[in-house]
Amino acid sequence: MKDKIKVGYIGIGRRGKNILKNCLVHMDDVELTAICDLYPPALELGRSLIVEQGRPEPIMTNDYMDIINNDEIDAVIVMTEWAGRAEIAAKTMYAGKYAAIEVGCAFDISECYMLIEAYEKTGMPLMMLENCCYGRREMMALRAVKEGLFGEIVHCDGGYHHVLPEEELFLDIESEKKHYRIASYINRNCENYPTHELGPISKVLNINRGNRMITLSSFASKSAGLKEFSKKLLGEESTYSNIDYKQGDIITTVITCAGGETIHLCLDTTLPRPYYSRNFTVRGTKGMYTEERKVMFLEGMEEGIENNEKEMFEKYDHPLWAEYFAEGIKGGHDGMDWLVCRAFIESIKRGENTPIDTYDTVAWMAIAPLSEMSIAMGGAPVAIPDFTKGKWINREPVVEGKYCLDKVCVDKSVKI
Numbered sequence: 009m010k011d012k013i014k015v016g017y018i019g020i021g022r023r024g025k026n027i028l029k030n031c032l033v034h035m036d037d038v039e040l041t042a043i044c045d046l047y048p049p050a051l052e053l054g055r056s057l058i059v060e061q062g063r064p065e066p067i068m069t070n071d072y073m074d075i076i077n078n079d080e081i082d083a084v085i086v087m088t089e090w091a092g093r094a095e096i097a098a099k100t101m102y103a104g105k106y107a108a109i110e111v112g113c114a115f116d117i118s119e120c121y122m123l124i125e126a127y128e129k130t131g132m133p134l135m136m137l138e139n140c141c142y143g144r145r146e147m148m149a150l151r152a153v154k155e156g157l158f159g160e161i162v163h164c165d166g167g168y169h170h171v172l173p174e175e176e177l178f179l180d181i182e183s184e185k186k187h188y189r190i191a192s193y194i195n196r197n198c199e200n201y202p203t204h205e206l207g208p209i210s211k212v213l214n215i216n217r218g219n220r221m222i223t224l225s226s227f228a229s230k231s232a233g234l235k236e237f238s239k240k241l242l243g244e245e246s247t248y249s250n251i252d253y254k255q256g257d258i259i260t261t262v263i264t265c266a267g268g269e270t271i272h273l274c275l276d277t278t279l280p281r282p283y284y285s286r287n288f289t290v291r292g293t294k295g296m297y298t299e300e301r302k303v304m305f306l307e308g309m310e311e312g313i314e315n316n317e318k319e320m321f322e323k324y325d326h327p328l329w330a331e332y333f334a335e336g337i338k339g340g341h342d343g344m345d346w347l348v349c350r351a352f353i354e355s356i357k358r359g360e361n362t363p364i365d366t367y368d369t370v371a372w373m374a375i376a377p378l379s380e381m382s383i384a385m386g387g388a389p390v391a392i393p394d395f396t397k398g399k400w401i402n403r404e405p406v407v408e409g410k411y412c413l414d415k416v417c418v419d420k421s422v423k424i
């Protein structure tokens with residue numbers, strides 16, 4: 009058991025900055041040994057966030073290999089954009105270090121195989137920091153599922169319903185720091201951001217631990233919203249108002265699982281809508297949860313329930329959240345950012361596998377390139393590779409502990 013973890017941190021952009029500022033610099037057992045960014049102002053911002061907290065000056069570099077080759081460092085957190093991050097993570101694992109990457113997709117399935125090979129050759133874990141797996145609602149539903157309250161699980165829904173043009177895609181569009189996702193919307197047509205919903209759903213359905221995703225069919229609507237947003241935000245004459253974007257406005261994906269369950273995903277980021285939602289929904293033979301109406305419905309309850317969240321949290325809060333809520337939540341995104349970072353750090357301290365492991369990370373990353381293939385073939389089903397090579401049937405024992413997502417574990421020995 010290590011008391012303190014030395015971390016190398018790559019990518020101090022919009023997300024990297026927030027995780028550093030709201031989470032890592034406040035963790036006594038994390039030493040931010042070295043930071044890296046290609047963009048000098050980002051690197052300087054990272055340095056100031058660290059020293060402002062009275063922490064030692066970090067090593068600063070614009071070459072991530074300086075971090076990977078540093079023998080002092082136990083773990084590397086990769087917060088860069090989607091392109092190139094799989095390679096950084098694989099090199100990290102080959103250097104004998106724990107790796108974490110942010111959410112997001114692969115561009116090509118070969119990136120997934122590269123990461124699996126790195127894990128299987130080195131045994132070094134890779135964790136996608138999918139914060140929504142640690143959301144309070146998702147964890148309450150997970151507990152209900154694991155305790156059998158919903159009966160047999162049959163279907164799950166989820167989506168990324170988030171209007172991105174103003175907040176992200178066209179933000180800083182004329183500057184050298186234009187948003188990396190815009191290139192994806194111009195050049196690709198796929199389910200490019202499934203993990204906020206698919207992560208928690210995979211844990212509900214025991215994906216890679218007794219179950220697996222078998223096929224996927226994806227369908228794309230036409231693309232009209234982004235051009236319209238561009239005209240409104242950037243003007244009719246802007247280059248971005250005159251691009252024929254490849255990315256459809258609504259991407260609908262249906263996944264079938266070995267256990268007979270179906271998963272429905274929706275990417276919805278370029279049409280107007282009044283609120284953000286992940287539409288996290290779990291349907292079983294004895295009950296259901298739906299985030300849209302904030303309702304948990306169990307056998308015997310009266311029909312017509314609207315928003316029983318408060319009562320359900322009181323009864324069925326996941327033990328991790330019950331403790332966390334009582335102590336006071338920390339960090340960003342309603343507290344789940346802190347939890348996902350703690351899950352990673354605790355795994356390193358204990359020298360164990362991570363609760364979101366390499367197989368989970370890769371299975372979720374694969375959805376984008378597979379959906380791109382399916383869309384290109386008019387929604388034809390595409391096989392989802394078995395990255396575990398059959399191990400999903402009798403998977404190695406689940407790593408138990410406070411941050412476990414495969415069972416409900418109560419563990420007060422570790423401080424949140």
Ligand SMILES: NC(=O)c1ccc[n+]([C@@H]2O[C@H](COP(=O)([O-])OP(=O)(O)OC[C@H]3O[C@@H](n4cnc5c(N)ncnc54)[C@H](O)[C@@H]3O)[C@@H](O)[C@H]2O)c1
Binds near residue numbers: 023024046047110111
């Ligand atoms: N979990 C969440 O809630 C959440 C929210 C937003 C973004 N994200 C994820 O965070 C990641 C980063 O997104 P962002 O919005 O911060 O992007 P960003 O473009 O703002 O930041 C990326 C940073 O990485 C740096 N970088 C890129 N390649 C590099 C390299 N090879 N070496 C060193 N530095 C490099 C860039 O200079 C930039 O500063 C994405 O994967 C995104 O999907 C997650």
